[in-house]
Amino acid sequence: DTGVSQDPRHKITKRGQNVTFRCDPISEHNRLYWYRQTLGQGPEFLTYFQNEAQLEKSRLLSDRFSAERPKGSFSTLEIQRTEQGDSAMYLCASSFYSIEQFFGPGTRLTVL
Amino acid sequence: EDQVTQSPEALRLQEGESSSLNCSYTVSGLRGLFWYRQDPGKGPEFLFTLYSAGEEKEKERLKATLTKKESFLHITAPKPEDSATYLCAVQITTGANSKLTFGKGITLSVRP
Numbered sequence: 001d002t003g004v005s006q007d008p009r010h011k012i013t014k015r016g017q018n019v020t021f022r023c024d025p026i027s028e029h030n031r032l033y034w035y036r037q038t039l040g041q042g043p044e045f046l047t048y049f050q051n052e053a054q055l056e057k058s059r060l061l062s063d064r065f066s067a068e069r070p071k072g073s074f075s076t077l078e079i080q081r082t083e084q085g086d087s088a089m090y091l092c093a094s095s096f097y098s099i100e101q102f103f104g105p106g107t108r109l110t111v112l
Numbered sequence: 113e114d115q116v117t118q119s120p121e122a123l124r125l126q127e128g129e130s131s132s133l134n135c136s137y138t139v140s141g142l143r144g145l146f147w148y149r150q151d152p153g154k155g156p157e158f159l160f161t162l163y164s165a166g167e168e169k170e171k172e173r174l175k176a177t178l179t180k181k182e183s184f185l186h187i188t189a190p191k192p193e194d195s196a197t198y199l200c201a202v203q204i205t206t207g208a209n210s211k212l213t214f215g216k217g218i219t220l221s222v223r224p
Contacts, residue, residue, distance in 0.1 A: 006155075031210065040216065042116075042199050042217055043156065043201075044214070045211040045212065045213070048209065048210075056211070091155055098144075098203065098210035100146070100158050101146075101158070103148075103155035103157070106154070106155045108153070
């Protein structure tokens with residue numbers, strides 16, 4: 001399968017704990033995006049990378065959130081000191097420049 | 113601010129009953145309009161990209177059209193397997209960021 005993959009698919013954590021998610025994009029894609037989706041809403045943009053450079057972050061991305069794409073391939077999204085309001089589906093997508101974005105299956109985060 | 117509004121929020125159809133889903137947008141400059149399908153608990157699946165008013169694209173029972181203010185997703189003779197949430201998103205021309213701004217989605221249920 002050559003689509004976008006995300007790991008883990010589900011994560012349950014207690015408030016205050018740190019969590020890290022991983023995204024592996026389609027291999028030839030140079031752009032990688034993170035979105036967050038809550039129930040009944042469309043995905044909301046968080047941040048994106050072109051190769052290893054993080055080019056934009058949404059104001060939704062508080063200082064508890066950090067994302068990396070160290071070698072321009074896979075990316076990680078870390079949330080520190082999780083809050084119940086962080087519970088959501090975290091989606092990763094990739095594209096070749098600004099052409100169509102293809103999404104992964106998402107990581108469902110539940111903060112207790 | 114860029115806005116995407118989808119209507120209706122939910123649509124229930126009988127198998128074979130054709131209908132249309134609406135996506136209205138207000139953006140500073142449209143680079144592209146995207147339609148995705150999302151099944152429960154999964155990531156969005158790419159359907160279509162439309163770039164200019166008057167453009168149309170088709171795939172099986174689905175046909176997407178675009179005007180300067182809105183897009184329609186026409187579903188002809190739907191089947192129960194077409195039941196899903198359909199998301200519309202816009203990509204703007206300003207800057208290098210190719211992020212997508214999504215609507216809330218339309219939940220389609222097709223009864224056999």
